[in-house]
Amino acid sequence: MSELRADRGVCIGAGMCVMTDSAVFDQDDDGIVVLLEGAPEVDEKVRAAVDACPSGALSITES
Amino acid sequence: MTETARTRPDEGTAEAASETALAGRSVEELPLHMQRAGFDPAPELRAIREGEGVRKVRTPFGLEAWLVTRWPDVREVLGDATTFSNAWQPHRRMPGLPGMPERSPEELARMRAGNLLAFDPPEHTRLRRMLTPEFTGRRMQRLEPRVRQIVDQHLDAMAQAGPPADLVADFALPVPSLVICELLGVPYEDRAEFQRRSAKLLDLSRPTDERLRAGEEQREYMTSLVARERAHPGDGLLGMLVREHGADLTTDELVGIANLLLIAGHETTSNMLGLGTLALMDHPDQLALVRDDPEAIGPAVEELLRWLSIVHSGTFKSVTRPTEIAGHAIAEGDLVMLSIPAANRDPALVEDPERLDVRRGALGHVAFGHGVHHCLGAPLARMEMRIAFPALLQRFPDLRPASEDRRFRSFNVVYGMESLPVAWGGA
Numbered sequence: 001m002s003e004l005r006a007d008r009g010v011c012i013g014a015g016m017c018v019m020t021d022s023a024v025f026d027q028d029d030d031g032i033v034v035l036l037e038g039a040p041e042v043d044e045k046v047r048a049a050v051d052a053c054p055s056g057a058l059s060i061t062e063s
Numbered sequence: 064m065t066e067t068a069r070t071r072p073d074e075g076t077a078e079a080a081s082e083t084a085l086a087g088r089s090v091e092e093l094p095l096h097m098q099r100a101g102f103d104p105a106p107e108l109r110a111i112r113e114g115e116g117v118r119k120v121r122t123p124f125g126l127e128a129w130l131v132t133r134w135p136d137v138r139e140v141l142g143d144a145t146t147f148s149n150a151w152q153p154h155r156r157m158p159g160l161p162g163m164p165e166r167s168p169e170e171l172a173r174m175r176a177g178n179l180l181a182f183d184p185p186e187h188t189r190l191r192r193m194l195t196p197e198f199t200g201r202r203m204q205r206l207e208p209r210v211r212q213i214v215d216q217h218l219d220a221m222a223q224a225g226p227p228a229d230l231v232a233d234f235a236l237p238v239p240s241l242v243i244c245e246l247l248g249v250p251y252e253d254r255a256e257f258q259r260r261s262a263k264l265l266d267l268s269r270p271t272d273e274r275l276r277a278g279e280e281q282r283e284y285m286t287s288l289v290a291r292e293r294a295h296p297g298d299g300l301l302g303m304l305v306r307e308h309g310a311d312l313t314t315d316e317l318v319g320i321a322n323l324l325l326i327a328g329h330e331t332t333s334n335m336l337g338l339g340t341l342a343l344m345d346h347p348d349q350l351a352l353v354r355d356d357p358e359a360i361g362p363a364v365e366e367l368l369r370w371l372s373i374v375h376s377g378t379f380k381s382v383t384r385p386t387e388i389a390g391h392a393i394a395e396g397d398l399v400m401l402s403i404p405a406a407n408r409d410p411a412l413v414e415d416p417e418r419l420d421v422r423r424g425a426l427g428h429v430a431f432g433h434g435v436h437h438c439l440g441a442p443l444a445r446m447e448m449r450i451a452f453p454a455l456l457q458r459f460p461d462l463r464p465a466s467e468d469r470r471f472r473s474f475n476v477v478y479g480m481e482s483l484p485v486a487w488g489g490a
């Protein structure tokens with residue numbers, strides 16, 4: 001199982017994740033990342049978003 | 064380049080060199096990280112990337128720094144603000160800005176305040192968090208109609224005056240400039256004066272003392288604007304900052320933030336518009352795609368950002384612990400600078416990197432930087448370009464260069480065009 005995590009303390013609100021996959025990522029009013037679903041499927045697009053995130057706030061843990 | 068006012072690189076001290084405006088020097092004398100061949104990074108930068116990966120070079124201020132050229136290494140440096148620190152910036156000048164006078168420590172501290180690029184986390188995080196809400200995709204959507212209006216007004220004026228036009232002076236420069244005024248909340252009646260001062264400040268062909276005076280004037284203006292916003296917070300970004308963080312931010316910080324946004328938001332988008340239009344005119348099939356297919360512009364903007372890489376280097380970093388880049392030992396206290404154009408043309412990033420291909424839609428370029436200092440204005444810049452390029456090309460479908468002469472702007476922190484004469488229609 002791959003699990004997507006978003007660390008809101010690290011996020012700088014660059015919005016790259018939302019630009020890459022707006023079905024999974026959103027930004028709150030402060031511009032900080034929120035996951036639209038609790039445990040989204042980790043597909044190509046999600047991996048691309050994790051790569052694109054400039055701050056390192058996004059990670060995928062494999063278990 | 065004329066033979067007058069040429070300065071030999073080995074002539075005089077670092078201070079003497081920094082006293083001389085870069086304008087008037089020949090291109091070979093540019094610092095290596097700023098050297099280009101038209102749209103491309105200088106061949107020597109590629110040679111470093113393919114060879115040793117990093118090389119120690121002399122900066123314009125006589126300092127030595129490691130120049131990092133490979134895409135994975137550039138990402139690594141930008142992604143590690145603990146090892147590669149920005150916090151040393153206050154004592155030294157920015158790359159490519161010669162002729163700055165000595166300043167007292169108090170003055171430097173005042174000028175540093177609010178400049179996100181001059182701090183590491185957590186000081187950086189504090190400022191960045193206050194600004195982030197103003198640059199979300201949603202916030203940009205609200206600005207969009209106004210940006211369209213500004214774009215259309217300038218296209219109307221160009222059409223009315225008829226060809227030829229200077230795309231830089233008539234379109235690429237004034238559009239982002241007005242957008243920044245709008246965003247910051249510069250009152251309408253101040254804008255003409257504000258734009259005149261900014262243009263002067265950013266025009267490196269003017270004498271340094273004149274530009275410094277314009278800079279001082281702009282700072283004074285910002286200070287008075289911040290005072291007004293403190294008294295009556297408006298709807299712009301400054302008003303928002305005063306309302307939400309007024310107690311937490313000093314006046315110097317507010318002025319610094321406003322100045323950083325002004326400078327970073329002004330030069331960059333405008334150079335992308337000028338240089339990008341020329342690149343598209345050189346590739347007519349790709350121009351047609353951007354003009355005719357509404358889906359094409361998103362990936363096209365990313366490819367133009369990658370291929371043009373207008374910011375040569377970004378901030379210099381100071382190394383806080385012994386480390387290694389591309390197999391070279393880097394000592395604590397060393398300086399590191401990046402070649403963004405070389406990194407963005409690295410085959411490790413995309414296949415066939417030297418080719419402009421607006422269809423590729425690849426992610427991961429470092430034209431906006433990476434890591435905690437990743438461009439704050441990226442959503443705004445993207446939105447401006449996504450509106451401006453198609454609007455320009457739809458208005459003038461047969462847009463073409465009106466002169467053989469290509470006036471690239473080499474002597475600046477940001478690459479671009481000095482001017483770009485264009486024609487359309489039967490003219």
Ligand code: HEM
Nearest residue numbers: 179180327328331332374377378431432436438439440444
């Ligand atoms: C196409 C246009 C643009 C490009 C290529 C660009 C590029 C960059 C780059 C490379 C950096 C990182 C510098 C470094 O790490 O040393 C940066 C940072 C920054 N940019 Fe942009 N930029 C653009 C447009 C804008 C606009 C429109 C604004 C503002 C309205 C802006 C505001 C900023 C700010 C405030 C920072 C500093 C962020 C921080 O330190 O956290 N930029 N930009």
Ligand code: HEM
Nearest residue numbers: 152157180264265274278326327330331374377378476477
């Ligand atoms: C990348 C790291 C950057 C740092 C550390 C930085 C910092 C600064 C500072 C401290 C100043 C004030 C200089 C002074 O008046 O003494 C300044 C001015 C300026 N910056 Fe940057 N900035 C950065 C990025 C940019 C970018 C991305 C652009 C282009 C958009 C840019 C263009 C300029 C220009 C044109 C000035 C005007 C300087 C003048 O003549 O007063 N800088 N910058």
Ligand code: SF4
Nearest residue numbers: 011012014015017053
């Ligand atoms: S890309 Fe990263 S930094 Fe940007 S909003 Fe998403 S999580 Fe935050």
